[in-house]
Amino acid sequence: xxxxxxxxxxxxxxxxxxxxxxxxxxxxxxxxxxxxxxxxxxxxxxxxxxxxxxxxxxxxxxxxxxxxxxxxxxxxxxxxxxxxxxxxxxxxxxxxxxxxxxxxxxxxxxxxxxxxxxxxxxxxxxxxxxxxxxxxxxxxxxxxxxxxxxxxxxxxxxxxxxxxxxxxxxxxxxxxxxxxxxxxxxxxxxxxxxxxxxxxxxxxxxxxxxxxxxxxxxxxxxxxxxxxxxxxxxxxxxxxxxxxxxxxxxxxxxxxxxxxxxxxxxxxxxxxxxxxxxxxxxxxxxxxxxxxxxxxxxxxxxxxxxxxxxxxxxxxxxxxxxxxx
Amino acid sequence: xxxxxxxxxxxxxxxxxxxxxxxxxxxxxxxxxxxxxxxxxxxxxxxxxxxxxxxxxxxxxxxxxxxxxxxxxxxxxxxxxxxxxxxxxxxxxxxxxxxxxxxxxxxxxxxxxxxxxxxxxxxxxxxxxxxxxxxxxxxxxxxxxxxxxxxxxxxxxxxxxxxxxxxxxxxxxxxxxxxxxxxxxxxxxxxxxxxxxxxxxxxxxxxxxxxxxxxxxxxxxxxxxxxxxxxxxxxxxxxxxxxxxxxxxxxxxxxxxxxxxxxxxxxxxxxxxxxxxxxxxxxxxxxxxxxxxxxxxxxxxxxxxxxxxxxxxxxxxxxxxxxxxxxxxxxxxxxxxxxxxxxxxxxxxxxxxxxxxxxxxxxxxxxxxxxxxxxxxxxxxxxxxxxxxxxxxxxxxxxxxxxxxxxxxxxxxxxxxxxxxxxxxxxxxxxxxxxxxxxxxxxxxxxxxxxxxxxxxxxxxxxxxxxxxxxxxxxxxxxxxxxxxxxxxxxxxxxxxxxxxxxxxxx
Numbered sequence: 001x002x003x004x005x006x007x008x009x010x011x012x013x014x015x016x017x018x019x020x021x022x023x024x025x026x027x028x029x030x031x032x033x034x035x036x037x038x039x040x041x042x043x044x045x046x047x048x049x050x051x052x053x054x055x056x057x058x059x060x061x062x063x064x065x066x067x068x069x070x071x072x073x074x075x076x077x078x079x080x081x082x083x084x085x086x087x088x089x090x091x092x093x094x095x096x097x098x099x100x101x102x103x104x105x106x107x108x109x110x111x112x113x114x115x116x117x118x119x120x121x122x123x124x125x126x127x128x129x130x131x132x133x134x135x136x137x138x139x140x141x142x143x144x145x146x147x148x149x150x151x152x153x154x155x156x157x158x159x160x161x162x163x164x165x166x167x168x169x170x171x172x173x174x175x176x177x178x179x180x181x182x183x184x185x186x187x188x189x190x191x192x193x194x195x196x197x198x199x200x201x202x203x204x205x206x207x208x209x210x211x212x213x214x215x216x217x218x219x220x221x222x223x224x225x226x227x228x229x230x231x232x233x234x235x236x237x238x239x240x241x242x243x244x245x246x247x248x249x250x251x252x253x254x255x256x257x258x259x260x261x262x263x264x265x266x267x268x269x270x271x272x273x274x275x276x277x278x279x280x281x282x283x284x285x286x287x288x289x290x291x292x293x294x295x296x297x298x299x300x301x302x303x304x305x306x307x308x309x310x311x312x313x314x315x316x317x318x319x320x321x322x323x324x325x
Numbered sequence: 326x327x328x329x330x331x332x333x334x335x336x337x338x339x340x341x342x343x344x345x346x347x348x349x350x351x352x353x354x355x356x357x358x359x360x361x362x363x364x365x366x367x368x369x370x371x372x373x374x375x376x377x378x379x380x381x382x383x384x385x386x387x388x389x390x391x392x393x394x395x396x397x398x399x400x401x402x403x404x405x406x407x408x409x410x411x412x413x414x415x416x417x418x419x420x421x422x423x424x425x426x427x428x429x430x431x432x433x434x435x436x437x438x439x440x441x442x443x444x445x446x447x448x449x450x451x452x453x454x455x456x457x458x459x460x461x462x463x464x465x466x467x468x469x470x471x472x473x474x475x476x477x478x479x480x481x482x483x484x485x486x487x488x489x490x491x492x493x494x495x496x497x498x499x500x501x502x503x504x505x506x507x508x509x510x511x512x513x514x515x516x517x518x519x520x521x522x523x524x525x526x527x528x529x530x531x532x533x534x535x536x537x538x539x540x541x542x543x544x545x546x547x548x549x550x551x552x553x554x555x556x557x558x559x560x561x562x563x564x565x566x567x568x569x570x571x572x573x574x575x576x577x578x579x580x581x582x583x584x585x586x587x588x589x590x591x592x593x594x595x596x597x598x599x600x601x602x603x604x605x606x607x608x609x610x611x612x613x614x615x616x617x618x619x620x621x622x623x624x625x626x627x628x629x630x631x632x633x634x635x636x637x638x639x640x641x642x643x644x645x646x647x648x649x650x651x652x653x654x655x656x657x658x659x660x661x662x663x664x665x666x667x668x669x670x671x672x673x674x675x676x677x678x679x680x681x682x683x684x685x686x687x688x689x690x691x692x693x694x695x696x697x698x699x700x701x702x703x704x705x706x707x708x709x710x711x712x713x714x715x716x717x718x719x720x721x722x723x724x725x726x727x728x729x730x731x732x733x734x735x736x737x738x739x740x741x742x743x744x745x746x747x748x749x750x751x752x753x754x755x756x757x758x759x760x761x762x763x764x765x766x767x768x769x770x771x772x773x774x775x776x777x778x779x780x781x782x783x784x785x786x787x788x789x790x791x792x793x794x795x796x797x798x799x800x801x802x803x804x805x806x807x808x809x810x811x812x813x814x815x816x817x818x819x820x821x822x823x824x825x826x827x828x829x830x831x832x
Contacts, residue, residue, distance in 0.1 A: 008695075042679060043679060058695040061679035064684060064685075065577065065686065067543070067573070069685050075547035078547020078551070079547040079550060079678070080545060081531065081547070081551075081553070082547060082555065083553070084552040085679060086678055103537055103539075104540055190446060233475070256360075261526060319826065321706070
């Protein structure tokens with residue numbers, strides 16, 4: 001099937017806005033999934049909030065709802081309740097999710113629907129001309145806060161870990177391959193995956209921009225204690241700390257679709273495609289059962305970590321070939 | 326023949342058990358009952374009471390005055406002494422103190438004897454309700470022996486079934502093969518949620534409790550988009566929170582059905598009592614202009630029919646359907662022999678994600694479903710939404726019952742009312758020269774209403790709110806102002822005897 005994720009809508013983000021790169025990374029990730037016949041284009045559904053980030057809705061040829069401010073997440077969970085076989089991605093902004101939609105954010109971890117939350121964090125309400133959000137740094141001066149923001153920003157990664165998150169990752173909008181890798185892992189995760197994309201805004205709250213030199217890539221982590229330490233490294237406030245990027249925490253727990261018998265029944269039979277996606281060997285190597293007497297021989301095939309890395313590389317190679325010719 | 330029994334006590338003493346057991350006995354005996362529940366927002370203590378009305382004909386309301394008072398505690402005697410008629414009978418719970426938990430069974434025994442019903446009727450009811458009935462049977466016999474028969478009720482051939490409004494909403498939804506109900510608890514809408522949750526697996530249904538009403542409505546919209554038959558339910562305060570989603574429904578045209586069970590407001594108001602004060606928000610909640618359907622059933626039979634119709638219309642016209650009820654309808658127990666009309670069955674035939682690429686938006690959209698700010702498209706989309714309202718009106722007029730006329734059809738005295746007040750009006754005009762126009766569809770509004778009002782000499786509006794919301798709606802749609810208004814807004818529904826007196830004074 002021909003993959004066409006483009007739409008005819010005019011892209012109205014500012015020139016140079018990192019949203020362009022997030023769009024490119026999203027397209028690449030989804031294209032890879034479709035190319036590898038894991039899902040079809042029709043299997044995907046997206047929801048977006050209101051804000052600069054949300055314009056991505058108009059630029060992606062995927063099913064979805066362009067929701068109200070702060071409501072992309074509950075609407076997305078609703079889609080999963082309606083059809084558990086949809087691959088749902090919710091694109092939200094820091095302003096919408098943490099201010100208007102905070103209750104939904106915390107509860108989403110509890111429900112653990114098998115979907116992905118992509119959070120664009122530029123630490124300001126940019127489409128409404130730069131008011132402070134819950135992750136804006138202390139002292140941020142905007143038209144709405146001429147005296148400077150008095151409050152310390154809170155740490156959504158810590159909040160997510162405290163809310164029983166099963167997948168928390170952070171990536172940078174300036175690093176497309178890392179975004180593709182992280183989004184791929186997030187979509188592959190069985191359960192609710194939260195990906196925070198650190199993003200600059202070129203027009204508002206520019207003093208928080210260019211944190212790239214603070215970022216360091218981390219190995220996929222399954223240890224909660226370590227995850228908490230990693231979350232503490234960046235406080236969204238000062239430029240002194242380090243910013244870990246990568247999968248900060250991942251664990252296995254039953255997803256919404258597996259918990260509810262009504263959804264489980266539908267979840268097994270795929271309604272729309274004959275191709276049942278092969279469950280790729282999971283990112284986390286399954287721990288050896290304690291009770292078995294015989295040691296399990298190690299599998300010949302290496303875990304898919306590398307495979308997934310290839311996703312990015314493959315398409316990159318192709319595109320580079322094209323450009324060469 | 327009509328008898329009223331007030332059963333009073335503290336919360337937790339089991340007054341509902343008495344009325345439940347005894348109304349089942351009465352139904353088996355062929356009598357119609359109506360059970361009004363008056364309770365405070367607490368779990369133990371305080372003072373609660375039920376008024377159980379009994380009749381040999383169909384009734385849907387209760388009187389203020391009682392023939393029998395069953396008092397579980399002293400407070401009940403004090404509170405209801407005034408309401409007891411001159412030759413009324415007082416039954417106290419004190420005399421059965423030593424029976425412990427079975428005190429309510431003994432009281433049901435006493436009532437059975439007083440109304441001249443054989444003990445065996447009560448015994449078979451107890452056997453069907455209790456796993457170990459021995460003690461309860463003894464208690465029933467003790468209660469039965471303590472009193473003498475004063476009203477002889479011969480056995481009748483009717484076989485009424487008892488149903489509360491909330492149960493009826495659930496039945497209507499299940500009849501339409503509802504797949505998903507998402508809600509956040511709020512009295513008096515919660516009982517519908519409980520009813521649906523009870524047998525959810527058997528009914529191929531899922532009942533999901535969201536973190537708040539905003540989420541409940543958003544989830545419902547998302548699920549409906551995904552191709553599921555879905556419904557959400559709440560009361561006034563929660564409905565306010567849903568307002569933005571109702572507006573999103575208007576522009577995205579994703580089918581959505583909302584059950585609104587109202588109670589007296591503003592604010593938290595009197596949460597466990599009744600009022601018809603939310604017609605305005607049902608008609609108008611949400612910004613912008615978009616079509617919707619608002620249906621107000623008057624009894625459980627209608628609630629079954631209208632819930633199915635609401636779900637059907639929402640899907641057919643990709644619109645918002647609101648089923649408007651209130652505490653009086655949702656929690657009172659009606660007995661009836663009327664079977665609901667066959668409801669329209671439907672399948673979801675629109676494009677759904679997974680099978681197609683479907684885009685819905687909170688913005689005005691172009692033909693691809695992407696945002697647009699074009700003035701021509703904005704105007705065209707608005708025109709299309711307006712046109713839908715006319716389509717809905719035409720379809721409903723041709724296919725569903727929008728109003729009902731009760732009472733003496735040729736009378737020149739016209740009572741106008743809606744929703745749960747209908748029961749009291751029907752019973753109150755039973756012996757009067759009056760006819761009753763019951764408005765069921767509040768949006769679209771029937772054009773027949775104007776003709777009926779013009780043909781009458783004397784029009785009286787009866788509602789349980791302070792501004793006469795239906796009256797204002799009729800004035801807006803027809804230009805006719807109804808000057809005679811009987812409005813009650815103390816959180817209690819109209820009593821039959823009270824309303825009968827009030828109407829009599831006006832005709």
